[in-house]
Amino acid sequence: TREAMNQRRSFCWIGVLAFSWNVVGQPVQTPSFGPALWAVRSGDAAVYVFGRMAVGNETRWLSPTIERAFDSSDELWLENPRGDGDRGGELINRFGFAEGYSVLDVVGEFNRNRVTHLLERAGMPVDALDGRKTWLANLFLSQFIDGMNNVDAAAFPDSFLRARAEAQGMNVFSEWRDIGELVEYSVGLSETIQVQMLSKALDDSESYGARLDAWLRGDVAALTRFANATAIAYPDAHGEVNVERSSRWVPRIRAMLADTDTEFVAIGIGHLVGPDNLIAQLLAAGFEVELVD
Secondary structure, eight states, X not given: OHHHHHHHHHXXXXXXXXXXXXXXXXXXXXXXXXXXXXXXXETTEEEEEEEEOOOOTTXXXXXXXXXXXXXXXXXXXXXXXXXXXXXXXXXXXXHSBOTTOOGGGTSOHHHHHHHHHHHHHTTOOGGGGTTBOHHHHHHHHHHHHHHHTTOOGGGSHHHHHHHHHHHTTOEEEESSSSHHHHHHHHHHSOHHHHHHHHHHHHHHHHHXXXXXXXXXXXXXXHHHHHHHHHHHHOHHHIIIIIIIHHHTHHHHHHHHTTSSOOEEEEEEGGGTSSTTOHHHHHHHTTOEEEEOO
């Protein structure tokens, strides 16, 4: 039945939403350079902020600088929780599908052609997205985009860092309490923002190689140029996902700095570059922030 099929699909979407799959192997260490890492300080207290990207198994991202900072930390904070439990799947089945709806009807001709081409490359029929709301269609397409870019969710920094933290007995916290809360957030985004996010995902798939290269060499200036262009192209999505969500990390980090523990925060690099990013917000709030050499 359609309900049973949707139930099976929902578990796949939960995995995509969470980016918290089992680790399939430890990334090989890089030389002394690597992705950017910031330290936020208040007196003797410190919070390390690491901007992560989606990567494949062969990507070497774990620099000695990141490893030292992580191993000196007492707690790990991630954006996404584990993909455990049924609540997320129930919400996806309830809010992710709509009879007669097609995302191809709400995107412009340029993106409609890009989506159609992507489906064809994946060997999927053009109507494969029919019935999926825009945010869920975006997740569906993300699987194909990841495959095209040799991205493996099991190799994401999130998965590796969570496993390492748990092996070391570190507490692990997340921005969202559970997958259900993350689904509710996605569902609550306006149609305009959802369409812009889908368009951005298509753009990101085309620029992935250049962005990954910039990320791996810690080129904040290059990443900022990408983020600035995205903010101009998709102002509503940037304002909600990158600026508003980033602003919620400011009080969290303030609370982290109020104790004697050292925290390691790993969130998407898009929150840390571009207009009104989290680093800029922390500086505006009076915190001492520096790139870690």
